[in-house]
Amino acid sequence: MLKLLSKNLLRVIDGALYGFVGPFSVLYIIPHFLMNIVPVHTEGGFGIPVLKIAGIILMWLGAVLAIWCAVLMCSFGKGTPLVTSAPQKIMSRNIYGMVRNPMMWALFLVVLGEIFTYGHFILIIWLAAMCRIIYLVVVNYEEPQLERRFGESWDEYCKSVPAWFPNFGSSKTEK
Numbered sequence: 446m447l448k449l450l451s452k453n454l455l456r457v458i459d460g461a462l463y464g465f466v467g468p469f470s471v472l473y474i475i476p477h478f479l480m481n482i483v484p485v486h487t488e489g490g491f492g493i494p495v496l497k498i499a500g501i502i503l504m505w506l507g508a509v510l511a512i513w514c515a516v517l518m519c520s521f522g523k524g525t526p527l528v529t530s531a532p533q534k535i536m537s538r539n540i541y542g543m544v545r546n547p548m549m550w551a552l553f554l555v556v557l558g559e560i561f562t563y564g565h566f567i568l569i570i571w572l573a574a575m576c577r578i579i580y581l582v583v584v585n586y587e588e589p590q591l592e593r594r595f596g597e598s599w600d601e602y603c604k605s606v607p608a609w610f611p612n613f614g615s616s617k618t619e620k
Contacts, residue, residue, distance in 0.1 A: 457519075468511065471575060472555045476568055483567045491564040500561025507554030510540070514548045517541065535595055535602050544611040545603070549579050583608070 490497030517539055522532025540547045556575060560568040588608075592599045606612070 468552065468555075471552060472559070476556065476559050476563075476571055479567045479571055480563060480565045483565070485566065487564040487566065489562060489564050491561075496561045496564070500558040500563075503558030503561065504555050505558075507551045507558060510554065511548060511551035514540065514551065535591075535598055537602055537606065540611075542606060543613060545606050545608045546579075546583060547611075549583070549609075550611075552579065 490500065517536060518532050521538050522534050522536045544550065552575065553572070556568065556572045560572060588603075595602075
């Protein structure tokens with residue numbers, strides 16, 4: 446019982462550390478650093494109040510999506526987003542039945558929201574760079590690792606669930 450409790454506690458701590466180091470850096474530290482080093486001062490929402498509000502909504506949607514994905518990983522995948530305590534099962538439930546990389550959509554939504562909220566053009570460059578970095582990590586590291594770990598079941602999952610653009614028409618459910 447104590448071993449199970451400590452294992453679950455470590456998963457929670459690992460997930461929290463990942464959340465602080467990974468997304469916090471990508472979504473807060475780097476954008477604010479970039480906005481501070483570029484001497485262009487812009488108006489929030491590019492001067493359009495509704496864009497600023499839309500940006501805030503997008504950031505919250507991204508945050509909710511990221512939390513939802515993490516909860517699914519902990520609950521159904523028996524792991525966390527952190528590589529060292531990755532899910533033990535292929536995540537094919539809920540949002541993972543529509544798109545293989547929903548966490549990447551969460552990051553995208555938050556940074557897009559930051560672009561609208563802060564109205565800073567350097568964040569557009571950061572969004573493009575971040576998307577490229579994410580693509581390279583997923584294609585060159587994450588997916589080959591998952592293919593080695595899960596084999597044929599991973600191949601089947603890849604055939605039925607798109608990597609980047611969600612298929613809202615049907616959702617594969619875990620059996």
